[in-house]
Amino acid sequence: MNLPSPGLPDFDYVSADTSDEVVSLLLKYPNDARLFMGGTDIFLHMRDRLVTPKLLVDVKHLPGMTSIDFDPKSGLRLGAAATLNMIARHQAVVKYYSLLAEAIDAFGMYQLRNRATIGGNLCNASPCADTGPIALVYEASLLAIGPKGERTIPAAEFFLGPGKNALDEGEFLMRIDFPTPPKGCAGRYLKLGRNSAGDLALVSAAVMAYPDESVKSSYSFRLALASVAPTPIRVPAAEAILARDPLTDETIELAANEAEATSRPIDDIRASAHYRKAMVKALTRRGILEVRTMLEKEG
Amino acid sequence: MGTHRITLTVNRVQEVAEVPSNLTLLDFLRERLALTGTKNGCSTGECGACTVMMNGEPVNSCLVLAVEADGAEILTIEGLAHDGQLDTLQKAFIELTGTQCGFCAPGILISARALLNRNPHPSEAEIRDALRGHLCRCTGYVRIVESIQAAAKAGG
Amino acid sequence: MDEMKHTQKAPYPIGESIPRIDIHAKVTGEAKFTDDLPFGPGLLYGRVLRSPHPHALIKHINVSKALTMPGVRAVVTGADSDEHIGLYLKDRFIFCRERVRFVGDPVAGVVATSEAIADEACRLIDVEYEVLDPVLDPIRGIQPDAPLLHPDLGDYVVADFIQPKPGTNISNHFKVRKGDIEAAWPKCDVIVERSFRVPEVQHVPIETHIAIARVDQNGKITLWSSSQSPFAQRNLISEALGVSQSDIRVIAPYVGGGFGSKAGVSVEGMAVVMARKVPGHPVKMRLTREEEFFCSFVRQGLIAKTRVGATKDGKILAMKTEYYWDAGAYTEYGVNITRASGYSSTGPYNIPNVWADSYCVYTNHPVGGPMRGFGMPEIHWGIEQIMDIVADELGMDKVEFRLKNCLRSGDINVTGMKMHPIGLTECIQKASKAINWGTDEPASAPNKRRGKGLAIMWKAPAMPPNAGSSAWVRLNEDATVSLGIGGQEIGQGTFTVAAQMASAALGVPMDWIRISAPVDTQYSPYEWQTVASRLTWSMGNAIVKAAHNARKQILDIVAKYWDENPEDLDIKDGQVISYKTENSISIENIVVYGLPQPDGAGWQGGPIIGHGNFMPTYVTDLDNETGQGERAVVHYTTGCQAVDLEVNIETGHITILNIASAFDVGKAINPEQVRAQIEGGVGMGASTGILESLQFKDGIPQNISFMDYRIATAVDMPKKVESIIVEVPQDDGPWGARGVGEHPMVPTAPAIANALTAAVGVRILDLPLTPEKVFLALEQKAMTQGKGS
């Protein structure tokens, strides 16, 4: 058994001022340099000796890295180093991106969220990351900066597996763009932990829906799940059911069954795969029911 | 391993220090400044015993590097009372037995102060939610919540 | 017991909710805990290399790489201390020799100039092991072909009330044979048999274990430690290292939570052995949170098999119990937990025919230590559930069933002891009433179900029959009083209650009392240990005696001065007064300088120091074969908890809406502190009831972080916690007081389990009641019902 060290191992610290500096450090020390912003993942990994960087590059002070901008046309632009509390407090988030606010509310604890950043949460690419399913249902895109300049990665293509993201060597995450949500959109983020709040998700479900005359049920749904696959996942089959059939309890049950079938959870010390699967169904069902009520109220 | 020169304010006093990269803010406060009121309970940001105020917001000082606090304003439990006056929260904790062994109290008081600063009249649920990053094994949290409620009532 | 006479009258400030005297320091950051003490640049740090195997022989240790690492000052191994250590059964080396018995067993220690260097150097030590088959379950451990953990068990030094079985893994076997159990079964109309499981859990003090040891050039030892038992640590280390008790000084600052884990010796011994290698240098040894979960003590696991029989009118006739304690690799306290659970195996019930076997079984798990409740939460988990099941089979109301069968004053209990006055029936009535027992109330949502349940409990201080306390009071010029005690403030409020008792017994205002803290074995009076909820009672008795002793000295001087009879004098509010002449004089100054005789004929009196001690002298042996005796324990504290809860049937989550507790504390010296203990106990009971278990895979602990060992936070706590104090005075306690520190967590988990059954009709026999377990039980129930219809 590998016990964590009492403190943080040795490393060098540098706070980067420009994107170029970050990229060149990453290229120069591909194995030894790691980026950090809030440190709430990487410091733990370093104590556990899962990573042993010789150089930590603090990227949160780069220009624009913590900015939060909203424009009704283009949507929400979050600097990668915007802390979760900054985001949750922002009026546009409260008003237009309630799922994001809800996920942040369910995330860790207040003082941690003063350090934890949205970019760190996404880059860390944990299957249980709370903002993962949120980025998926809002169909966010991630702006990376690298040796070849800027590149935009759709959230759906960003997560590759536990701890693995789509950034290439020398690339870092600069910004996350959330498009303007569909008109009349409602949503719920339901997270299940072992205790009532503050745990990592055993399962979580993000349910979003909006009126859509182009589909038969007249509502388009987007469903995403965390902690039940190597990455956060969308559940297109369930979304299709909800678009096709009127939103009766039976339809919802079918969609929830589909979500359960799509999920591929594992057994671990936190929960069994069996329980997780059942919870996918329970949370999806409840989420859709609640969103239906919200939509009906709106309509 | 490099060291860095930092200048920061701790409990309204300016400090200048040379710190290694891997020194946490927690160890800096405890070992360099002998401000031992802030406690180490887990080193992983879970227990909240190391909570201090950094630029007006609570953070787990075990997950902040001392070098990151360059230019920051830090408030620890030792600075909560000032001008010879206890904070309203401290008074309430004394009166209502807001702590038993006392090990989690410094962090809790800092988080509670931050809560009342941003929300002077929190509901019981909001208080409990603000405490969810603080583990206390003695009190069952009952009197901690009551103390914070009393302090809010007494004008924060 | 003359000092107990004033059981009835309770002078100020007895019974008053005086604010804690330690709290100002604790809310300002002033309070010093062990890790807060400064030691200067000579301080060195110790880290320990631990066994990665649950069971193995050490073939070879190579420390050369570690020794040559810059900054390393010394390396120690089992070769550096060859005496066994242990409280009741000396079965452990400070550092392992030849054999490791659990994952985490200390194999070597490194002393270095920083914690990081010491830690790094530990990783450079090469150890060659021969891996052995482990014992990972107590049932496996008692089988004849099980691997033996302690082949030398027969040679170990053991306390006379503990009975190890050499040649097996059984470190203690305690028996109860009362009445005629075989003759009783046929008379029973209902017989219920169940097997219950309790996992290992950890105490989780927020301050992890820490000790700093310094050994001087003459071999004298100073140890600063976060300790519940400074005197026991002194004694155990003295015996293990062959150093006089007088040459070991233990200084124990405030303790950041103990709950039993900081009783006895764990890291302290290692710190001392490491410090011996670097004379003059203090060596600090602090457990990381991860180590805390499995390297100090854990609460033992338990498998309990229980059978209860009752007649159809609801009278329990017979109870048979087998306890298999998963004691772990060594048994610091486990052997006595085994004994205590045996002699308490009926719970607080009056049962004429009892058979119990309680086995303490060595396993290759972390060391089982004492934890709040000392075996009682573990055994009541089963007792209080099986009683509910019996009541159900009889179709009887559970409150009525308990009232019919519970112990009352004067009843003869399981070990043949006549019960002292107890207020258990009052506790049951008050707690059940507080949750509106008997009325069905609606759940808050369609996916929730509501239910109510209760559990009762008893617990005696479990300790050697002659565990003693002592105290002194020293008066200062301004008549403030330095109160010397050896009991430790671990959060329970003992300093405050001690001061209240001294104030009342001496007759001076409360705020004149100063506790002489920190406890320091060089100056403080002897106290056995801060465990067993015994301080208010035992140390309290010593304080009262010490205060009376000082009081008598003061009254004698003043009586002479006034030429009166001391019997007519009293001390009130710091004044000596005469009931006869109405004379009065402040005790200021005279308590140090004495009083002049008339006509300049010299002075009399002198600096006043009062002393007192207490040791129960009336605890008798129990027969080895039957577990019967006249008075096995000093007394039992009893109580009841009633729970009203909701279960989310979609997820299995339990939400406690209301938990009402009633405990018979004899006399609440400080009622708000009693309530604070009850609330804390409820919190810990609910947390261990719903969330906690140390999980193992092949003997390796899997969840040694707060991320995966969840404990209750403020959002998990019951919505309402009600605490009711019942006071039926104790014959041998100060003003009738008995302990209540541990008791509130004893009935919590089974009360929740009983309410769960009431809510959703499933019965879960293994702790904890995690959402997943509840959900799976509901799923199972739905399946069987589906099949049935």
Ligand SMILES: Cc1cc2nc3c(=O)[nH]c(=O)nc-3n(C[C@H](O)[C@H](O)[C@H](O)COP(=O)(O)OP(=O)(O)OC[C@H]3O[C@@H](n4cnc5c(N)ncnc54)[C@H](O)[C@@H]3O)c2cc1C
């Ligand atoms: C007590 C505790 C509770 C937690 N609870 C939750 C929870 O409820 N839900 C949840 O989802 N998570 C939780 N976490 C995990 C963690 O807090 C989050 O993942 C957080 O958002 C990470 O952000 P950060 O800024 O701290 O990341 P960092 O630790 O700074 O970085 C995370 C990773 O991203 C890399 N990285 C950092 N910046 C960049 C960049 N700009 N470009 C590319 N890569 C980069 C780093 O190298 C590292 O691998 C918890 C952690 C702790 C300690």
